[in-house]
Amino acid sequence: MINLFNAGLAVYLGALVCAVVYLMSSRRLFDILANILMGAGALMQTIYIGIRWSEAGRAPFSNMFESLVLFAWSVAVIYLVLRLQRNIPWLGAAAAAFSSLALAHASTYESAIKPLMPALQSNWLTFHVMTCFLGYGGFAVAFLIGIGFLVSDREASSVKPETREVLDSVMSRTISFGFLFLTLGILTGAVWANSAWGTYWSWDPKETWSLITWFIYAIFLHCRFMRGWKGRKAAWIAIAGFLSVLFTYFGVNFLLSGLHSYAS
Amino acid sequence: MSEQNQAETPDTIEVGPSAWIIIQSWLGSLKFSLSVVLLIALACIAGTVIPQGEQVSRFLMKNPGPHKGLEFMTSVGLTNVFYSWWFAALLGVFSLSLMVCTLRRYRMIGRSTGAVRVRVIGSFITHISLLLVLGGGVIRVLWGEKGVLQLSEGETATACESQTGAPMPLSFVVRLVKFDLELYKTQDPPSGDEQDVLYVQWPEKNLLVPIALEETNTPVVVAPGMQAGPDSTFRVKVERYLPDFYLDAASGEAQSRSTMPNNPAVYVSVTGAGVTNSEWVFARFPDFTRHDESGKKMRMPLQFRFVSGGVQSMMGRSQGPVKAFKSTVEFLENGQVMLAKTIAVNSPVTFRGYTFYQLSYNPEDLRWTSLQVVRDPGVPVVYAGFLLMMAGLTVVFCVGPYLDDKKKGSGTAI
Numbered sequence: 001m002i003n004l005f006n007a008g009l010a011v012y013l014g015a016l017v018c019a020v021v022y023l024m025s026s027r028r029l030f031d032i033l034a035n036i037l038m039g040a041g042a043l044m045q046t047i048y049i050g051i052r053w054s055e056a057g058r059a060p061f062s063n064m065f066e067s068l069v070l071f072a073w074s075v076a077v078i079y080l081v082l083r084l085q086r087n088i089p090w091l092g093a094a095a096a097a098f099s100s101l102a103l104a105h106a107s108t109y110e111s112a113i114k115p116l117m118p119a120l121q122s123n124w125l126t127f128h129v130m131t132c133f134l135g136y137g138g139f140a141v142a143f144l145i146g147i148g149f150l151v152s153d154r155e156a157s158s159v160k161p162e163t164r165e166v167l168d169s170v171m172s173r174t175i176s177f178g179f180l181f182l183t184l185g186i187l188t189g190a191v192w193a194n195s196a197w198g199t200y201w202s203w204d205p206k207e208t209w210s211l212i213t214w215f216i217y218a219i220f221l222h223c224r225f226m227r228g229w230k231g232r233k234a235a236w237i238a239i240a241g242f243l244s245v246l247f248t249y250f251g252v253n254f255l256l257s258g259l260h261s262y263a264s
Numbered sequence: 265m266s267e268q269n270q271a272e273t274p275d276t277i278e279v280g281p282s283a284w285i286i287i288q289s290w291l292g293s294l295k296f297s298l299s300v301v302l303l304i305a306l307a308c309i310a311g312t313v314i315p316q317g318e319q320v321s322r323f324l325m326k327n328p329g330p331h332k333g334l335e336f337m338t339s340v341g342l343t344n345v346f347y348s349w350w351f352a353a354l355l356g357v358f359s360l361s362l363m364v365c366t367l368r369r370y371r372m373i374g375r376s377t378g379a380v381r382v383r384v385i386g387s388f389i390t391h392i393s394l395l396l397v398l399g400g401g402v403i404r405v406l407w408g409e410k411g412v413l414q415l416s417e418g419e420t421a422t423a424c425e426s427q428t429g430a431p432m433p434l435s436f437v438v439r440l441v442k443f444d445l446e447l448y449k450t451q452d453p454p455s456g457d458e459q460d461v462l463y464v465q466w467p468e469k470n471l472l473v474p475i476a477l478e479e480t481n482t483p484v485v486v487a488p489g490m491q492a493g494p495d496s497t498f499r500v501k502v503e504r505y506l507p508d509f510y511l512d513a514a515s516g517e518a519q520s521r522s523t524m525p526n527n528p529a530v531y532v533s534v535t536g537a538g539v540t541n542s543e544w545v546f547a548r549f550p551d552f553t554r555h556d557e558s559g560k561k562m563r564m565p566l567q568f569r570f571v572s573g574g575v576q577s578m579m580g581r582s583q584g585p586v587k588a589f590k591s592t593v594e595f596l597e598n599g600q601v602m603l604a605k606t607i608a609v610n611s612p613v614t615f616r617g618y619t620f621y622q623l624s625y626n627p628e629d630l631r632w633t634s635l636q637v638v639r640d641p642g643v644p645v646v647y648a649g650f651l652l653m654m655a656g657l658t659v660v661f662c663v664g665p666y667l668d669d670k671k672k673g674s675g676t677a678i
Contacts, residue, residue, distance in 0.1 A: 115448040118588050118609035118622075176661040183657055187650045196610045198410070198621040198638035200646060201401075203346040205312045215305045219298050225383075226294050256312055 001055070002111065004048045005069070009107070011041040012076070012100040019093035034092045035083060041099065042076040045069065056113045061129035062120055064253070068106035070129065071249075072099040074137030078174065082141065086170055094144040124192030132185030132210075136245055138178025139217070143242035145171040146235035153232055168230050171238055179217045186210050205256035209248040216241040292364035300358045307354060311345035359398050366391040379667035386659025389652055396649030403642030410638050412623065415440035417522075417631040420596075424637045432637070436616055437596040441604070443633045445524060445625060446587040462530060462545070463569040464500055477502060477530065498536030498566055505530050508630070509546065518544070522630040528572035537565060547572035589625050591633040607635060617641075 015037035022030035049069065052060040060066045079095035082088075116125075149167045152159035189207070190200040201207060220237040223229035229237075290296055315323055320334065320343045334343070341348030369388040376384050411424035411432040420439040426432040460477035508521040509529035518531070525547075533542040545568045590608040594601045595615045605613040612621045621636040 115585055115587065117585060121588070122610040124610075173665070176665075180657050180661050184654060187653065191647070191650070192610075194643065195612065196621070197623075198612065198619060198636045198640075200643070203311065208308045208312050212305045212308050215301050215308075219301060222294060222298060252312075 001048065001051055004044055004051070005103070005107070005111070008041050008044040008048060008072075009100060009103040011037050011044060012072070012096050012103065015041060016093060016096035016100055019090075019096055023090055023093060031089065031092070034096065035080070038076055038083075038092060038096055038099075039080055041096075042073060042080060045073040045076070049073065052113065058116060058121075059126040059129070060113070061125060061133075062116055063109070063114065065106050065109040065111050067129065067133065067249075068102050068109070070133045071136060071140075072102035072106070074133045075099050075102070075140050078134075078137045078141050078177070082170065082174070086166060088145070088148070088167065088170065090148060091141075091144060094148065095141065098140060098144065119196050122192055122196065124188055124195070128185055128188040128192055131181045131188055135178045135180070135182030135185055136249065138174045138181060139213075139238075139242050139245050142171050142174040142178060142238045143245075145174065146238035146242075149235040150232065150239075153235075164231070168234060171234065172224055175217060175220060175238060175241070179214075179221060182210070182214060182217070186214060205252045206248065209244070209252050213241060213244040213248050216244050288364055291361045292368050297358075297361045297365060300354065300361055304351075304354050304358060307345055307351055310342055311351075314342050314345070316346075317344055355398065359395065362391055362395055362398075366395060379664050379671065382667055383660055383664040386656045386661075386664060388656070389659065390656030393649045393652035393656055396652060397646050400642035400644075400646030400649060403645060404640050408638070408640040408642060409618075410636070410640075413438065413620070413635040413637050415591075415593075415633055415635070416629075417441070417443060424635075434616075434618065434637070436602070438620075439594045439596060440591055440633055441594055442592040443522070443625065443631055444588075444590045444592075445522075445630055446589070448585050448587045459573045460505070460528070460530075461571045461573075462500070462502065462532065463571065464498075465567040465569065466565055467567065468565060475500070477505065495537050498534055500566070501533050503531040503533050503542065509544070524630055525572055526630065528570070530570050532568055534566055543568070545570040589622060589633075591622060591635060593620065593635075 015034045018030045018034035018037060021027070022034055049060055052066070061070055075095055076099045079091060083092065145167055149164060149171065152164055152167065186207075189210075193202065193207075194200040216237065220229075220234065220241060223237070224234060314337060320338065323334075324331070337343050341350055345351055366388060369384055369391060372384045373381060373388060409426065409432055411426045413421055413424035415421055415438070417440055420437050421434070422437050423431040423433045462475050462477055464473045464475060465471065504518070506518060506520040506527075506529050507523055508526040510519060510521050510527070511517070512519050518529075521527075528547040529544050531542060532545055533540070535541075547570045588608055590606050592604070592606045593613070595603040603613075603615055607613045607620050607622045609622045612619045614620075618637050618639045621638065622633070623636040624634040626632040626634075
């Protein structure tokens with residue numbers, strides 16, 4: 001099974017190389033190759049997750065290794081869905097780099113299937129983690145676009161204003177997607193906590209940081225829809241929001257203890 | 265109030281309504297609402313990075329002495345952020361602001377059309393849902409109950425201990441019938457099987473006979489090279505088996521704490537060579553030797569060693585994590601069992617409005633359980649809020665953009 005994991009990582013790295021070559025050479029063949037490899041990588045990961053699910057007899061979303069695999073998968077899938085609608089040339093390279101990095105980091109953790117502690121033995125595990133990571137995936141893509149926007153918005157940049165408009169619009173939509181799924185993730189987590197411990201909210205560090213992240217993106221959406229915030233301001237909030245996502249995901253696991261300590 | 269009236273009574277006009285309008289416009293302004301959200305977010309950050317509640321007590325126990333910074337933070341509620349008066353006040357102001365914003369959106373519904381109207385409806389539903397969630401929280405604080413119930417097997421209780429330490433009476437009786445702990449099997453048992461074996465040793469004759477426990481009704485031990493006779497045959501019988509041996513202090517009777525092989529013991533009687541004897545043999549304590557009343561070691565040529573498959577298995581699994589812990593309880597009213605259920609983590613049981621959750625157990629005493637008892641009338645309100653929130657956000661982020669794109673003809677809704 002680990003071979004499939006490594007193959008997925010290798011294919012994402014191949015997609016990254018092709019996407020970079022495309023950016024440098026503008027040869028369409030490399031763009032096609034990069035997207036085919038991204039699709040192949042996502043497919044390999046889907047099979048890997050499926051096999052692991054079958055072997056473990058439960059959703060493989062219970063520790064750092066498994067969640068990083070899911071994170072890489074969600075970013076790749078969200079990018080591929082976006083690619084069907086918009087062609088943002090450098091986004092393929094950024095998404096491939098992100099997924100490769102996530103998988104490479106995952107490989108530093110114990111990959112053996114471990115038995116679940118009683119609190120995690122629930123169907124809510126699947127819904128809660130899946131929805132959270134789809135949300136995180138949306139925010140990660142929005143973060144990549146936000147950085148791309150800031151780079152393209154420099155005075156020296158040759159990027160057309162229309163392209164920046166597209167970037168801004170896609171960033172807003174991926175944040176909306178992420179917000180919808182993060183909300184669903186927080187709510188399913190609350191329902192799960194209530195069935196496990198009799199309290200839907202206990203101000204656990206992970207819960208609290210999820211709420212902080214939710215607030216940041218809620219502020220983004222309000223500013224955008226009610227004050228028309230676009231461009232650089234929106235890009236900076238997208239970046240700040242994703243830093244909060246990263247702290248919620250990594251920082252809380254390693255720096256703060258709480259109900260989610262098993263995730264570290 | 266009309267302009268004419270204002271002119272006639274200049275000292276009393278406008279104060280009430282205009283003040284309300286000002287407060288309303290202030291509370292409902294985006295700047296104010298988002299500022300409150302930002303303050304709550306900052307308070308949340310403080311609540312996660314500054315030690316809270318018990319963490320502070322533990323820190324002070326480890327590091328006694330004056331801690332001026334900590335004392336200051338405690339005095340302003342920073343070491344108990346989420347239960348401080350000012351955090352509750354922030355949530356209160358947030359709720360007020362939310363109410364005004366919700367009212368504004370309600371008014372906007374009538375003034376908008378098409379996809380915008382759909383988005384406004386979605387936004388209105390989302391804001392209502394947030395109010396429901398906050399309202400459910402208020403109901404919990406005002407009318408909810410929460411306590412902990414600790415029981416040993418066979419014990420009953422009519423009250424549990426609330427969070428403040430005060431007794432929380434229940435209108436029924438709860439009895440713990442049984443507590444079960446299951447462990448994951450992470451390693452194979454060392455012997456390859458999990459059989460209980462009684463080894464009968466006759467050191468003087470260099471004899472060792474293994475006997476499977478279930479076959480020890482009337483075995484006969486004969487030393488090699490000897491004729492079976494009164495000095496060489498023994499009848500060994502296992503009279504009792506207790507997986508988790510303990511001596512009841514009150515009755516002096518040997519009993520089992522649980523069905524888990526935590527301290528397996530067999531009561532062996534042996535007859536032969538003109539002697540009849542009985543003794544307890546412990547799997548975990550093979551060197552345990554009973555002495556007779558004179559303090560001398562009992563005279564018996566045979567010695568026993570009990571190897572418990574359960575213990576072997578447990579030792580193999582000793583590093584294995586807990587798979588499940590369950591409490592089988594009965595709820596009684598007027599001496600009648602009204603409900604008998606097993607409570608496990610993620611599988612609570614509700615009786616007469618109280619929900620019982622499996623909280624913890626005592627690894628040193630596996631007859632003991634700890635249950636969380638919760639009565640929270642706010643949960644249905646909160647869950648209604650959750651459903652409405654997802655409905656509202658789906659309308660805002662899916663239906664609205666879909667209608668926009670349909671109008672434009674591009675069909676690229678995310």
